[in-house]
Amino acid sequence: MGRTVITFLEGVGDASRFAARVVVESIRPPYEFREMVRQLFELGVRSVPLIAAAGFAIGVVLSMHTRASLARFGAEALIPAGLAIALVRETGPLTAGLLLSGRIGAGIGAELGAMKVTEQIDALEAVAVDSFRYLVVTRVVACVIALPLLTTVMNFTGMLGGFTAETVITGMPFQTYFQQAFTPIEFSDLIPATLKTTVFGFIIATTASYLGINTSRGTEGVGQASTRSVVLASMLLIGANVLLVRLIFFFYPQ
Numbered sequence: 001m002g003r004t005v006i007t008f009l010e011g012v013g014d015a016s017r018f019a020a021r022v023v024v025e026s027i028r029p030p031y032e033f034r035e036m037v038r039q040l041f042e043l044g045v046r047s048v049p050l051i052a053a054a055g056f057a058i059g060v061v062l063s064m065h066t067r068a069s070l071a072r073f074g075a076e077a078l079i080p081a082g083l084a085i086a087l088v089r090e091t092g093p094l095t096a097g098l099l100l101s102g103r104i105g106a107g108i109g110a111e112l113g114a115m116k117v118t119e120q121i122d123a124l125e126a127v128a129v130d131s132f133r134y135l136v137v138t139r140v141v142a143c144v145i146a147l148p149l150l151t152t153v154m155n156f157t158g159m160l161g162g163f164t165a166e167t168v169i170t171g172m173p174f175q176t177y178f179q180q181a182f183t184p185i186e187f188s189d190l191i192p193a194t195l196k197t198t199v200f201g202f203i204i205a206t207t208a209s210y211l212g213i214n215t216s217r218g219t220e221g222v223g224q225a226s227t228r229s230v231v232l233a234s235m236l237l238i239g240a241n242v243l244l245v246r247l248i249f250f251f252y253p254q
Contacts, residue, residue, distance in 0.1 A: 018210045022202075025137045035138045043104050043139070043205075044146030048153060054099055055092070055154035059161025062086060067169070076170075080181035083162040088185055089193050092155040094241055097200035100147065101233040105208040108139055109229030112212025113222040121213070136213065140205040147201035148194050188252045196244040200237050207233040 066079050066086075112135060115121050124131040163177045208229035215221045 015207075015210050018213075019202075019206050021132070022137060022140050022206055022209075025133050026141055032134055032138050035134060036142055039138050039142035040146060043107075043142050044150060047100060047103055047146070047150055050099060050103060051096055051150045051154045052157045054095065055157035056161035056164075058091065058095060058154075059083065059087070059158035059163075060165045062091065062158070063162035063165040067166075077180070079166060080162065080177050081184045084159060084181040084185055085189065087155050087158045087162075088189050090245070092158060093151050093193050093197050093200070094238075096151045096154045097147065097197060097204070097237050097241070098234055100143075100150065100200075101204045101237055102230050104143060105204050105229040105233040106226045108205060108208035109212045110222055110226040112136075112209055113215035113225035116213060116215045117218050117222060136209040139209060140202060143201040143205035144198045145201070147197040147204075151194055151197045192248045192252060196241070196248070199240055199244060203236050203240055204233045207236060 062083050063079060066082050067076060070076055070078055070082070112121075115135070121131045121135070124134065159178070159181060162181075163172075163174065166172050166177060167174070211225045211229050211232070215225045217224075
């Protein structure tokens with residue numbers, strides 16, 4: 001038991017040093033802008049269809065559930081506002097983070113793991129390329145930038161899905177629906193909830209990169225790195241979300 005605890009603490013310390021190095025290297029020039037843009041396209045733009053489809057479906061489902069609940073009290077007029085608040089404050093950011101921890105986390109873990117076991121990372125070092133900055137930092141920065149943008153996409157498509165469900169049932173006009181939806185939304189609702197996804201992006205990319213870089217045991221290790229990236233990133237993301245929500249409520253006590 002003692003050895004297990006020591007091994008666990010060593011892993012936590014190693015991962016913490018890895019994360020600290022990512023932060024330092026990401027703000028220290030020179031910057032790999034070309035690779036960063038490529039990763040932003042791979043991790044961000046290619047995730048838009050998944051996020052948009054999921055957001056639309058969530059909006060439809062939330063609208064139907066909200067209608068079923070509010071109809072008991074004759075408060076159907078509050079459906080657009082309730083859906084907007086739920087999406088913007090919590091459902092959109094958390095769902096986007098969990099979806100991307102699956103897509104991005106698995107992709108980064110598998111890609112870097114495969115490069116590790118096939119000695120491609122050693123080859124980069126041999127030609128005087130900083131593999132950490134080129135492979136890890138670019139992915140982390142791209143993920144940090146992409147998460148808030150993809151969360152905004154999910155919020156919008158979720159509202160669009162809610163409008164679709166509502167207009168099919170009641171025939172509510174587009175302008176009326178969105179006017180009722182955005183009237184109660186303030187910047188104190190939108191900005192903190194969206195910006196916290198930058199932390200989600202950092203957690204996802206750093207966790208997957210750490211597990212990928214430290215892959216061993218050939219192709220079996222690559223598969224394990226991919227799976228562990230998704231599981232660990234999702235768990236850390238959920239834990240971080242609890243702390244961030246508490247922090248947001250501290251600064252915005254409404």
